[in-house]
Amino acid sequence: MKAFPSAVDALVNYRAQGGVVVLITNAPLPSRPVVEMLDQFGVPRAAWDAIVSSGDATRALLAPYRDRVIHHVGPPTDDDELYEGLGLIRGDVADAEVVVVTDLDHDDEVPEVYAPRVSKWLERDLPMICANPDKVVEHGDQLIYCGGALADYYAERGGMVQMAGKPFAPIYDEALRLAEVAAGRKLDEIPHYGRG
Incomplete structure (x- = not known):
């Protein structure tokens, strides 16, 4: 490029x-x-x-969670820099105080496959911080769902979402x-x- x-x-x-x-x-x-x-x-x-x-913008929203457990959604290693130096503990949803979405876990997924996980987040009344509000991106001739689509799905089901990006x-x-x-x-x- x-x-x-x-x-x-x-x-x-x-x-x-x-x-x-x-x-x-x-x-x-x-x-x-x-x-x-x-x-x-x-x-x-x-x-x-x-x-x-x-x-x-996400790092600013995460600052209050220092030394607390967050539940990460997205590729497991691509977003390490996002959390660097914030003192956050990445963990299971059962221990988390917030869900942080950087993307979907895999490019071939749609938000609805997260329904069982979303139900658990809603049961715990977890807020969500969406680090990338983009809903889809073009990859060649394909449209791939992004973190913003999952955040919208969570909000539609009654979850509280903070969007960090444009x-x-x-x-x-x-x-x-x-x-x-x-x-x-x-x-x-x-x-x-x-x-x-």
């Missing part, structure tokens, strides 16, 4: 004229690996001031904070579309 040169030029020029650029992504991992990915794509660091990922408030609140840090001043609040 390569960056689109016209998009990169627009961002660099905007910043050169005094604009502030905060990139937002629904990647359910901290922004540090996203920076490395952008470097590989050829996006110069002059194109942006800060990056906020849904992983960053288009929900936590990621935009963090983006505004980072933009103010980059600008060195308060900025007019930007409109939040799809606040939830």
Whole structure:
């Protein structure tokens, strides 16, 4: 993959004229690996001031659970960076205080296969934090369900869900904070579309 040169030029020029650029992504991992990915794509660091990922917003939502048990849903090793340094204990649903969804466990799954697990979460009245609100992604000519689809299914069954990424408030609140840090001043609040 390569960056689109016209998009990169627009961002660099905007910043050169005094604009502030905060990139937002629904990647359910901290922004540090996203920076490395952008470097590989050829996006110069002059194109942006800060990056906020849904992983960053998730980490903020997880902070109150330090030294407590969370129940993880998603590929078992892909999301280790999300939890790094937070002092969380990954464990069984019977001991957990929150369900954290980064994705479905396998690409060929649909949210309904989680019905037995969802029933257990609901029995325990567990809140859910969804680290990636995307519902589907295209992979070639296939649509693959993502964590957002499972979060919607949980909410439809009566579960309480906090969405960390776009288009929900936590990621935009963090983006505004980072933009103010980059600008060195308060900025007019930007409109939040799809606040939830």
